[in-house]
Amino acid sequence: EANTNVRFSLPAVCVVWQTAMIILFGVFIRYDEESDPHWLEHKKLNNISSDIENDFYFRYPSFQDVHVMIFVGFGFLMTFLKRYSFGGVGFNFLIAAFGLQWALLMQGWFHSLDYTDGKIKIGIENLINADFCVAGCLIAYGALLGKVSPVQLMVLTLFGITLFAVEEYIILNLIHARDAGGSMVIHTFGAYYGLSISWMLYRPNLDQSSRLQGSVYHSDVFATIGTLFLWMFWPSFNSAITDHGDGQHRAVINTYLALASTVLTTVAMSSLFQKHGKLDMVHVQNSTLAGGVAVGTAAEFMLMPYGSLIVGFCCGVISTLGYIYISPFLEKYMKVQDTCGVHNLHAMPGVIGGIVGAITAAAASESVYGHEGLVKTFDFEGAFEKMEPTTQGGHQAGGLCVALIFGIGGGMIVGAILRLPIWGDPADDNCFDDETYWEVPEDEESIPPVLQYNNHMRNKDIADTNFSMEPYPRTRS
Amino acid sequence: EANTNVRFSLPAVCVVWQTAMIILFGVFIRYDEESDPHWLEHKKLNNISSDIENDFYFRYPSFQDVHVMIFVGFGFLMTFLKRYSFGGVGFNFLIAAFGLQWALLMQGWFHSLDYTDGKIKIGIENLINADFCVAGCLIAYGALLGKVSPVQLMVLTLFGITLFAVEEYIILNLIHARDAGGSMVIHTFGAYYGLSISWMLYRPNLDQSSRLQGSVYHSDVFATIGTLFLWMFWPSFNSAITDHGDGQHRAVINTYLALASTVLTTVAMSSLFQKHGKLDMVHVQNSTLAGGVAVGTAAEFMLMPYGSLIVGFCCGVISTLGYIYISPFLEKYMKVQDTCGVHNLHAMPGVIGGIVGAITAAAASESVYGHEGLVKTFDFEGAFEKMEPTTQGGHQAGGLCVALIFGIGGGMIVGAILRLPIWGDPADDNCFDDETYWEVPEDEESIPPVLQYNNHMRNKDIADTNFSMEPYPRTRS
């Protein structure tokens, strides 16, 4: 019998880590020049004519869309299980809220450290990047949904954010790969990180909780809320930190088109490979998003509208077939149990995105981008002033390898840590069950209608509930 | 017994049409000057001082709001049926994703063709217009919800987008009517297009599936998500493509006020015309939106705040009474079966919106708008430089007639095509049932709790599920 009581470990981890965040923020984090009251002086010094030039107005709408993707998108996508909706959306909320604080620090040390005073200066772009960083861990959670304790998730997030920040620094700064929408940095890394952990935590007897592994009608509708908010706001995700002006504009168009194309091939494959041609909600909920993952790297490049459609077309096919054929294979032969199918939604499309990015970068030319456009889009400045697009393509491929190595390697190490018998994870027959970590209300429907009970569920422990006998009075007239 | 198996027709349509889109996009669609890397040079040439002048920043927040209306708004509004939530939100997703691609092409040929190279140049405004175009078809779907196959919906969308683009070109460019929020172009056209198709596809024995025609408690709550996102973002819808500056600003204010007013009269009528004064969720879900439809045309004009309130007031009354009296009349005597009541939500308010637009335009004067304001608001330029407001009012009325003709005429033609017995539409006793086109999970509640079954619903076909005990009686066929 596994001990799933996290009454001391969970509060301890939350309070200690939050206290650490306060101390580290006190030492390190300050407002940047655009969010500081000295902005007025900064404006004069830099001859900025209007407040509207503050980066806030370029990025805030995209930031809020990304924020919705992180909390509602990922959160509700994980509510599909019949009895793990609380855990899906609730633990997503918990680890995202912790992860973004740690991400501000980790990414800040690498990217926003002001060497004159040793402080990290944050603004809207840091908030977006923190949300991005968190996305990697939420993808990993998708592979583990229902099989881990909240304490394990906090550990997964602490290490995940740390690995992410290092990997991102290597890929973007050292290798000088571009990855605006994070096909490599976020999706490939996050998915393989989660899958490796799942492999390390393999549960041979998981079928003992198979009664809870499916969805019910309304939980599938809830999950669709997550799908749609991810789908609709993905253009904001891929454009949130691209260049002002044409960069953001083009990334939106490419993502919008790739996603539209994916929907059609997902539906086609789902219908074609099922008996009687019926559609499967699992595919519609997940594979329709694969195109957004796969144009992440190349969204800001001159992928061309038809190029975006082609990428989306392929990803819809591959991702749906992944759900039908690859996921069962991985579970049976590779011992990788992937609750949400992140291999089909993030891993494969992420790798495709990395490859598409490398090819598109290698094919770039001044005739298409213009000289200034090429320099701006690929950031051929400073130490990389003389870089050629073909070389850039090679660097992109290198970035993809780094993401894979960090994902798989990091996942195996963290998986080993999470195997320690101290984290309060559920037994095989208790997986996918909110009762393990949540007070779950008795369903009205589950109570015999002849019976009236006295609950005050909002105020008292439902275990105290006393049933008296007498008919249930909810008669209508 | 109808054959509803779409295993070959649906994948075939999706793959062939998506392939056609890729080819056509390859031949025709390119980035416009604001989403192309040559933007840097364009800025210099046109003396644009900052990237923030890129149209992207004027319109992207509105675009994302419109996008939410299309996918979550329309999608969830159609989840109200007890067993057609998958079809409501899922097919909405499918046809919107296809429709927007075809709309980019059709509208592009009419409005964004660059005659120097024969290419369509797209930017954020094209994406908004594509979403608008799709809205017309989604409104038509509302009339047909639960009674058609996904293949029929794809056909409906292909023709609907085509008709829309022609109708829009005639109304906006040839007749020079203004219709920022699409009361005529989108709502009137879309609603009558759907109603005509429904009339052509009349099902005399639809009461055979009447057990599925109502809602359940939670499906009504889901539908409210759709209602609210439509209601909240309607100001963005009506202002998304209006003039920069005061045009967008004013359209938001007018729509905000009209919608607020509609809520109060909807509640009043709903309570007044029901026994015991109880409110009906159908009215609250739908009629509260009628004010947004009806200020669509005039939102950018000087309708005045009190004018917006008056329009909203009237539409709340008319739309609610429509649900109570006109819909049953249409079904019984006109043979128009209108599942979502689009006649009350889009058709009547759309026509009212066209009339309000004509009156407001005819009443425009330089004393109210100023000379420059009048020219900019009504686009009195080029061939229409000498147009008078009164004449403009007549042109507005002409635009309304064109929308009606295209909606009714187009719907009858497309309805005749959809009557062919090849589309896999359901039999009368199979309407409003997700089982026809979707793998539907067994409800947890419907399974005797003493019975543990082995489903792995996410991985295996649920048809394979073996029950140890007696069969649950929810067999359908």
Add this chain to the structure above:
Amino acid sequence: EANTNVRFSLPAVCVVWQTAMIILFGVFIRYDEESDPHWLEHKKLNNISSDIENDFYFRYPSFQDVHVMIFVGFGFLMTFLKRYSFGGVGFNFLIAAFGLQWALLMQGWFHSLDYTDGKIKIGIENLINADFCVAGCLIAYGALLGKVSPVQLMVLTLFGITLFAVEEYIILNLIHARDAGGSMVIHTFGAYYGLSISWMLYRPNLDQSSRLQGSVYHSDVFATIGTLFLWMFWPSFNSAITDHGDGQHRAVINTYLALASTVLTTVAMSSLFQKHGKLDMVHVQNSTLAGGVAVGTAAEFMLMPYGSLIVGFCCGVISTLGYIYISPFLEKYMKVQDTCGVHNLHAMPGVIGGIVGAITAAAASESVYGHEGLVKTFDFEGAFEKMEPTTQGGHQAGGLCVALIFGIGGGMIVGAILRLPIWGDPADDNCFDDETYWEVPEDEESIPPVLQYNNHMRNKDIADTNFSMEPYPRTRS
């Protein structure tokens, strides 16, 4: 037996008040210079270089986020009860739609009256403020959820908006306190207004409807939608009307951080104070938002990132302990029945927010803000040109007292009015039941599956439904 029939009173109130709004808007409300077609001339006169300088583009994204908080955020947060979801989201919709119109007038007279022509000139900032004003009344509704009639809610809103506008004018203009996110003006006022009314309407026999006071599994998931949209968009709420540029930027960062911190301590406390360490959805749904309330006043000040985390940390603890210990105490000994626990989510955090604001203001200095920054942030202009930060701190504290007095005093007066036996409020055993004011669909589940009934639920009164007999077999144990 209470008479809950509102068939005449509700329509009468809605129609009369909406008519009054139309007349008052006709007399008083006009577009301001940024939403009027004379904007073109205004631009030239004031040397404004681009339409993007229109305040619309600074505030519209925040406005839409606030709008979502008001209608989806507050609305869905109140759907948690098993059988009051219609009333939660529906009445929220009704009173918000009425309240915002009355708020435009009340706030307009105080803040936007053009003395040259006696008209109120409205623009996007007025719409935001109207939404803010409505929030106060929605908070009050949270305390009363399920226990009042819609007519009472309309009365509550009419008086609530009026009190709010007066209180706001005193606090912001006469006392010259700053309160960008409304910790005092909105949350403290609104919560005590609702709690005082609840105290006046105390129901000693409310346990007669205790069977309906809890949640069911899916209603808790619905409520989480409200939670997340409030949580995600709270940075927009606190920054919506702050200064352009650094003011909005900083308010977003502070709110984002405070909310993240609150999540962790809420989870910690929820787990620590429950048997077996299980989390309670009530806490996750509500207390996670307390940090956003508590940084409302100080969000635009130099609270510093670590300061925001500290405020969030404390509020998560206090709010969660409030649900566990203070709410039962208030109900038992103070006779305050607080359905949603607004005392824990708005009242206590609001007061904390007022205190944090006073301290932060008193501690402000030119070395931190710069001279210009200090003047701009605290608006030390005109009659308050020579004000010192320490004095400002005192004024902030004064503002908090005014909010408390208006909330408690106003609530007692309005509560006395609402005790009149004419409003159609439910009996004690009819509380928390949508059947009282709504047509509620029969649940599919409650109907024997062997029985096919003829409902046309969308068209006919469900009371007409005829059941044949025999019990539904879905017993569990």
